[in-house]
Amino acid sequence: MSDVVLEMIGVSKSFEKTEVLKSIDLSVARGRVVGLLGKNGAGKSTLLKCALGLMKPNSGTATIFGEDAWNLSGGAKARIGYVPQKISLYDWMRVRQMIAYYAAFYPSWNDTLTAELVEKWELQSEDRVGKLSEGQLQKLALILALGHEPELLILDEPAASLDPQARRTFLAAVVEIASDQSRTVILSTHLTSDLERVASDIVMLKSGVIQYSGSMDDLKESVKSIRLTTQGRLPGRMDLPGVLAYEVHANHALLTMSGVNEDRIHRLEHDYSATAEVRDLNLEDIFVEVHRV
Amino acid sequence: MDGKFRFYVYPSAGAPIYRQLMEQVKFQIASGRLVPGDVLPSVRDTAQELEINPMTVSKAYSLLERDGILARDRGQGMRVLGRTVKGGIRERRDELRALLKDVVVKAHQLGFDSDAVLEMLKPLLAELDKNSESLEV
Amino acid sequence: MSKQLGAVIQTYTARSWFWTMCAVSLVWVGVFMLLASTGMLPDTYAAFASIPLCISGVCLGNHLSIQFRSAQSKLIPKFAAPHLTVAAGLCGMVAVLLVVVATFASHGTAVAAQWEGISRIGLLAFGWSLFLLCFSFGCFHPWAIALAFPSSVFFLSFIKAGSSIWLSVMSSGPVVALVLILNSILTFVLVRRMCRLNDVMIESHFHDLSEPSQSKRRAWSRERGRFFRGWNQTDKELDSIRRPIGGDLRSQVRHFQLGFGLLLKPITLVPILVVTFWVLHFAFLQIGRGSSIPDLVAIIGSTGSLSGALTRVRTNGRMSFQWIMMLPLRREEIVFRYGIALLIHMLKMWFTITIPLYIVAWLSLAGMPHPSPSLWPYMDSLAAQIPLFGVVTLFIWRPQVVGAYLAGAVVMLALMGAPHLNELGLPLLLPVMFLVLGVCTIAWSYRRWLQTDLS
Numbered sequence: 001m002s003d004v005v006l007e008m009i010g011v012s013k014s015f016e017k018t019e020v021l022k023s024i025d026l027s028v029a030r031g032r033v034v035g036l037l038g039k040n041g042a043g044k045s046t047l048l049k050c051a052l053g054l055m056k057p058n059s060g061t062a063t064i065f066g067e068d069a070w071n072l073s074g075g076a077k078a079r080i081g082y083v084p085q086k087i088s089l090y091d092w093m094r095v096r097q098m099i100a101y102y103a104a105f106y107p108s109w110n111d112t113l114t115a116e117l118v119e120k121w122e123l124q125s126e127d128r129v130g131k132l133s134e135g136q137l138q139k140l141a142l143i144l145a146l147g148h149e150p151e152l153l154i155l156d157e158p159a160a161s162l163d164p165q166a167r168r169t170f171l172a173a174v175v176e177i178a179s180d181q182s183r184t185v186i187l188s189t190h191l192t193s194d195l196e197r198v199a200s201d202i203v204m205l206k207s208g209v210i211q212y213s214g215s216m217d218d219l220k221e222s223v224k225s226i227r228l229t230t231q232g233r234l235p236g237r238m239d240l241p242g243v244l245a246y247e248v249h250a251n252h253a254l255l256t257m258s259g260v261n262e263d264r265i266h267r268l269e270h271d272y273s274a275t276a277e278v279r280d281l282n283l284e285d286i287f288v289e290v291h292r293v
Numbered sequence: 294m295d296g297k298f299r300f301y302v303y304p305s306a307g308a309p310i311y312r313q314l315m316e317q318v319k320f321q322i323a324s325g326r327l328v329p330g331d332v333l334p335s336v337r338d339t340a341q342e343l344e345i346n347p348m349t350v351s352k353a354y355s356l357l358e359r360d361g362i363l364a365r366d367r368g369q370g371m372r373v374l375g376r377t378v379k380g381g382i383r384e385r386r387d388e389l390r391a392l393l394k395d396v397v398v399k400a401h402q403l404g405f406d407s408d409a410v411l412e413m414l415k416p417l418l419a420e421l422d423k424n425s426e427s428l429e430v
Numbered sequence: 431m432s433k434q435l436g437a438v439i440q441t442y443t444a445r446s447w448f449w450t451m452c453a454v455s456l457v458w459v460g461v462f463m464l465l466a467s468t469g470m471l472p473d474t475y476a477a478f479a480s481i482p483l484c485i486s487g488v489c490l491g492n493h494l495s496i497q498f499r500s501a502q503s504k505l506i507p508k509f510a511a512p513h514l515t516v517a518a519g520l521c522g523m524v525a526v527l528l529v530v531v532a533t534f535a536s537h538g539t540a541v542a543a544q545w546e547g548i549s550r551i552g553l554l555a556f557g558w559s560l561f562l563l564c565f566s567f568g569c570f571h572p573w574a575i576a577l578a579f580p581s582s583v584f585f586l587s588f589i590k591a592g593s594s595i596w597l598s599v600m601s602s603g604p605v606v607a608l609v610l611i612l613n614s615i616l617t618f619v620l621v622r623r624m625c626r627l628n629d630v631m632i633e634s635h636f637h638d639l640s641e642p643s644q645s646k647r648r649a650w651s652r653e654r655g656r657f658f659r660g661w662n663q664t665d666k667e668l669d670s671i672r673r674p675i676g677g678d679l680r681s682q683v684r685h686f687q688l689g690f691g692l693l694l695k696p697i698t699l700v701p702i703l704v705v706t707f708w709v710l711h712f713a714f715l716q717i718g719r720g721s722s723i724p725d726l727v728a729i730i731g732s733t734g735s736l737s738g739a740l741t742r743v744r745t746n747g748r749m750s751f752q753w754i755m756m757l758p759l760r761r762e763e764i765v766f767r768y769g770i771a772l773l774i775h776m777l778k779m780w781f782t783i784t785i786p787l788y789i790v791a792w793l794s795l796a797g798m799p800h801p802s803p804s805l806w807p808y809m810d811s812l813a814a815q816i817p818l819f820g821v822v823t824l825f826i827w828r829p830q831v832v833g834a835y836l837a838g839a840v841v842m843l844a845l846m847g848a849p850h851l852n853e854l855g856l857p858l859l860l861p862v863m864f865l866v867l868g869v870c871t872i873a874w875s876y877r878r879w880l881q882t883d884l885s
Binding site: 049052053054055056070071072073074075077078080082084087089090093094097100101103104105106107108109141144148 | 668669671672673674675685688689752753755756757758759760761763881883884
């Protein structure tokens with residue numbers, strides 16, 4: 001069995017005249033927890049919908065489990081769990097009935113798991129779906145997406161309307177899913193704090209273009225803030241390759257740089273006859289810097 | 294050593310979580326709170342307790358294993374190994390020099406002269422000697 | 431003040447229904463001018479005027495309720511005055527339009543005699559009541575827009591049936607005075623209640639949050655649930671879902687049908703409707719309008735199933751198709767099964783309406799030489815379900831349902847004209863037309879369902 005669960009090659013998508021996705025290449029391997037990070041309107045939802053075959057790309061191909069996403073077979077869909085950004089279920093059904101109704105479509109369903117989650121997340125199984133609050137609805141949708149124990153779980157802004165405590169329990173549930181190493185999780189968010197604990201990979205999307213795609217550790221290790229101090233004068237412009245942002249004052253400069261390693265620091269120190277001080281950046285700093293350009 | 298060994302992580306810090314875990318194990322060994330033969334909590338337990346991705350924990354463990362600090366015990370998880378010295382004297386000296394250079398630069402910025410820095414290093418070195426003696430006993 | 435008014439007016443011009451309404455009223459005026467070129471009878475005028483009154487009332491009510499329900503209505507200083515001024519201005523425009531049209535209608539020499547005894551103020555008073563009714567409906571009922579069309583059609587048929595009595599009532603001085611007073615009070619109460627919409631919302635919200643009453647309410651609702659379970663068909667069926675559903679078409683379609691959630695089984699509705707239609711029929715006979723059954727078949731048969739299907743599917747919004755499409759079936763399988771389920775749902779509603787009508791028609795003919803009523807209206811109406819289904823499936827995607835209702839209106843008018851075609855010896859023309867149209871719309875809609883993005 002191939003190790004690539006989801007793949008997108010050159011996917012572009014426009015709505016009327018605005019191009020929302022610009023030639024996206026993405027490949028997600030089995031067992032990864034991928035955080036899709038971008039500002040509101042960066043095209044996160046559209047990317048996920050194209051990947052799932054809910055939207056037809058204008059060009060390029062999207063595949064899931066090796067099948068064309070637009071023509072997914074029933075068998076492949078039974079291995080996917082999806083929570084859309086805006087959830088609307090059948091308002092007149094009770095929570096318990098909604099789960100039973102949904103479960104009936106799937107060849108296998110883990111009743112113990114769903115009952116446990118209903119209990120843990122304090123949903124009343126006799127309540128009507130229409131009476132649930134946004135947060136409760138999101139929990140119910142997540143339970144529905146987990147009941148058939150999918151191999152690929154796709155969550156579009158899943159924690160958006162959860163309170164801090166529910167956010168933690170929700171993320172803990174994602175950790176639990178992730179601990180089964182054959183499962184793949186993709187979650188989109190605009191909050192870096194959602195991803196810091198759980199994501200193994202980060203895909204940063206900025207106005208329809210992938211800015212970074214790779215492991216979170218590599219990202220944190222390669223993007224650094226460098227402070228150069230020198231006795232002489234620094235040039236006014238420092239847009240070297242890999243520099244995301246810079247600020248130059250008379251004899252010191254602050255650079256945010258990707259692809260940082262020992263060699264490059266030595267070269268910087270040598271080129272400007274300066275001393276370099278390297279500082280780690282967290283995900284939020286990196287996100288802000290990437291969006292400043 | 295009393296009680297269980299616990300990790301702490303700061304997810305929103307700049308250093309990757311796996312590095313934080315590695316540093317903690319190394320620090321605890323250096324400070325004598327972890328001794329050879331101690332068993333670290335399992336990948337699954339650690340991940341669930343810290344609410345982090347299990348892959349991060351196993352990455353930290355296998356890197357520590359590669360460095361010869363931990364060993365994989367069948368059925369028991371990760372065990373702490375005794376202190377071993379790895380790599381040639383040149384490489385080790387280079388590594389230490391890089392660290393000391395940071396200290397010197399910082400000391401200069403904070404306005405200490407070389408005597409003051411040496412004075413401050415002495416008690417720290419003495420403490421290290423005492424700890425490693427107690428380990429060898 | 432003028433700046434505020436401009437901002438308020440923008441809230442109208444930004445909504446697409448506003449421009450649809452403007453276009454529709456222009457068309458309406460045009461059609462009216464054409465029909466009334468030689469004058470128009472007062473009852474025809476009243477029926478004609480009731481449609482824009484109803485629809486504008488509901489739309490305005492809905493718009494104002496959105497504005498006053500928001501927290502901004504509390505926070506923005508002097509919120510009510512500009513909003514109410516603009517709303518009053520719009521009401522005034524509608525009133526002026528109707529008055530102008532009335533003067534135009536009563537000018538023809540052929541109809542001047544009929545208009546003689548009609549009190550204009552009486553017409554205005556009753557128009558005002560109708561507007562208030564629709565306005566409060568639009569203001570406090572979330573599905574009002576979907577129901578505006580059927581209610582105005584109902585009013586139209588009502589006026590048409592007993593025009594002479596109604597017109598004489600409208601012209602009697604004391605009645606008009608009473609209606610005017612009642613209208614004023616009602617308007618005042620309505621506006622006051624609307625201005626406090628936000629308070630009411632907040633109060634009920636806090637009420638929900640208080641712990642003991644909530645648990646009490648929950649217990650009560652559980653009790654009530656247990657009591658109604660016997661009646662509520664969907665609950666019963668949902669509780670006995672067999673898992674997993676079979677791989678055969680029949681059980682899958684049945685499962686999708688469960689998603690439409692009918693409260694009562696159609697068969698239990700039939701006796702209730704028989705009684706209702708009988709009363710209506712009897713009332714019409716008393717007024718002397720003759721049998722109204724064929725008209726009812728045409729009107730309710732086309733609009734009932736249409737609005738029933740639309741409200742059922744749209745209460746759960748367009749977004750629900752996202753998770754429906756991710757169910758473990760191929761896209762075309764889902765579309766096919768969902769479509770069949772919806773068609774069955776529409777036909778069920780249609781039979782629920784027409785079977786009682788047929789029974790009433792049959793009962794009224796008891797003891798006559800030709801004891802079975804004509805089946806032609808039913809055949810035509812049944813054939814009309816095919817294009818209606820195509821239109822419904824096309825419009826489920828769209829945020830505005832106006833198009834579906836326009837199509838429903840066209841179908842209804844065609845059905846009302848069907849008896850004339852029968853007289854001309856072309857009874858099959860209409861069903862064949864519906865069939866062709868239906869096949870085209872369904873094919874178009876199926877293609878769209880397979881090709882369209884789900885956003």
